[in-house]
């Protein structure tokens with residue numbers, strides 16, 4: 211077959227006799243110019259699960275043929291030097307991306323922007339290490355070398371650059387998993403009704419019997435290109451009913467996990483007190499504006515006044531939510547955001563190694579101690595791009611892919 215040319219063919223099935231199984235287009239990519247770097251043949255057949263499954267099943271009956279394990283194609287591409295580890299992880303990010311912003315980010319990683327950021331850190335660190343080690347090598351000779359102290363500022367700036375990237379992880383994680391936004395408030399303030407309007411169709415049960423929502427219900431909605439996990443809760447009021455108490459417990463757990471809280475009061479029911487984690491933004495909603503002016507004991511600083519009956523104020527509420535989410539956005543000046551826990555942990559260890567070196571210098575420890583911390587930092591950076599990544603970590607990364615990627 212002519213390399214990289216689409217060739218028409220037919221597939222016969224052993225069980226079908228003279229009948230044709232499917233018309234296909236086959237493309238041959240000889241090594242090394244293929245996705246994995248190996249010889250690759252791609253068969254395009256007509257869509258549909260039956261055709262695909264049957265063909266895979268027939269092919270698997272041949273000797274030396276088996277299905278790929280999850281992530282195996284990307285693993286092979288990585289092992290054959292076709293992509294670095296941060297790009298390989300970006301393939302998984304692209305597969306799992308639920309919205310526009312997460313997808314754009316995975317594309318940046320896929321095309322190596324993260325790798326260049328880390329490579330630059332590595333090069334700068336290598337320069338410093340070589341200087342310090344050169345001094346160690348020549349310390350018994352009469353050569354004037356720079357003392358590690360001279361490198362203090364540079365090492366600190368490396369730590370800051372790594373920290374800046376690490377600081378994007380909180381936002382990056384939410385890009386992938388969505389922002390968790392519970393509706394909290396007294397029974398009958400309209401939490402379930404708001405949940406339904408925001409979601410666009412009636413899913414939660416709405417009644418005027420207090421305590422109807424006994425469990426938490428989630429819905430994914432999109433706000434300014436970000437995924438939001440909207441959570442309808444039972445509220446935080448004390449209750450004697452067993453099932454309702456369980457729901458209230460769930461509400462407390464939701465408050466602990468919340469990224470943004472929608473605190474609901476209505477013109478006829480005052481707000482309830484609740485505690486959130488540190489620095490969690492709270493948007494105060496006043497519902498049932500159609501019933502007229504609010505009664506007494508209402509909280510100030512209302513972020514959105516709405517009515518689930520007339521639909522008034524929901525654009526403003528969505529806008530407020532969008533502003534709050536965009537206010538939580540973090541990226542490096544290069545526009546990078548990390549989304550992988552592995553990368554975050556590795557960067558954290560790298561910052562630790564830099565700080566170790568800084569402490570060694572400040573305590574006037576010998577240059578060999580400083581050099582050892584910095585060498586350690588070099589190895590850690592290598593783990594991000596995959597030059598020094600242990601096999602079990604590789605297994606974990608590629609195991610998270612779906613089959614056939």
Ligand SMILES: Nc1nc2c(ncn2[C@@H]2O[C@H](COP(=O)(O)OP(=O)(O)O)[C@@H](O)[C@H]2O)c(=O)[nH]1
Nearest residue numbers: 398399400401402403416417418498517518519
């Ligand atoms: N007039 C009016 N009634 C509302 C509004 N939103 C909800 N309700 C009513 O308030 C009651 C309680 O609503 P629900 O969503 O179940 O409140 P929850 O207990 O906080 O989940 C129901 O009878 C709703 O129809 C609103 O904007 N205006």
Ligand SMILES: [Mg+2]
Nearest residue numbers: 401402422423
């Ligand atoms: Mg409810």
